[in-house]
Amino acid sequence: MTHFTLDARRLLCPLPVIRTQNKIKTLQTGDVLEVICTDPGANHDIPAWCRIHGHKIIDTVVEEDEIRITISVDKR
């Protein structure tokens, strides 16, 4: 298991989802990806995309201007 971070700040939806999707393509089951974004829409879209593809959201931290979504990658 490796921990990765993706900076998707200042990107507008759906770009944070696209970047997440493209990053996860390169990861393995069990890896953890933390996505940092600023578009509030990402907090809806990234979990929706993860549900569709079977990855799990293990943590979401919503701060004043930033959202940090942590995903456990599952490619099985």
Next chain:
Amino acid sequence: MTSKRKAVALISGGLDSMLAAKLMLDQGIHVEGINFYTGFCVEGHTHAIRRKDRDKAKRNNALWVAEKLGIKLHIIDVIEEYKDIVINPKHGYGANLNPCLDCKGFMVKKAYQWLQENNFDFIITGEVVGQRPMSQRRNTMPVVARESGANALLLRPLCAHLLPMTHPEEQGWVERDKLLNLSGRSRKPQIAMAKQYNLDDYAQPAGGCCFLTNEHYASKLKDLWASRGERNYELDDIMLLKVGRHLRPRPHFKLIIGREEGENRYLEGYRRQYTHLKPISHIGPLALIDGTPDDDDLLLAARLVARYSQGRDADQVRVEISEGSHQPHTLDVKPLADQDIPQEWHV
């Protein structure tokens, strides 16, 4: 035993492509969705920039459709490649700057590439004959199939009976009898099908799937091209066309003025790249300047921004101007009167 056939579905987030995918799922086909992000797409979040819209439309419709159908969705960034479609459409534009026929051909072509890379068998779209004046006419539908290279691998389940047989039908991968013969602009059959499938709450975009069909948006893009002397754009340009009041007092610069809090916050994200102005003696909007203003222009810009502040009737408004890495400076200006703002300045 034959393995399940696989179709890649162009999913826009609207009802038609959703129903087309549903028809395939009902025939036991493995379906995955593909959605293209051009930068012009109309989707919930763009509208959610404005504060009043923030609570609604927080979903991406294509993702919503995929989840509802239980299929995977792949969202592809085509921002760069799509520029050529918008700037040089071989088949021209529709009512505004929408190059629908080229756009459809491009998207099906990208889907066809995806199909080859991922070992899928055929492509489906939610197109309906006669539904759109440009891209979905009976005589233009073969153009899309041909120019995309997908040819007989492109199936339109909602109107297949009105079109020549495709490869998936000939091979018996899908049963032609169970496909449809929809045509025309009426949405009634689709709405009835949605009901029957229990697929409610789908998105109903007015106009089209992208901002290029919007008259106001198209005129702002034309203005951008005219002012730069070339037909080109960057993602930031076209995103900013969706936000704020655009006023061009002089050919070499325009102002983008936030209309409310949500837009001001959005424009703040561009402060580093653009000269910007903000009233500081009164509450007022943030304004970006796109272009090359000189000192007189900045004075005019400050007076304009003051007009849209709460000090519009005051004798003087203090406006802070920030240019690049320079220290911000201020100007005390008299707000422009409404009659001094010609209608032509509004882009």
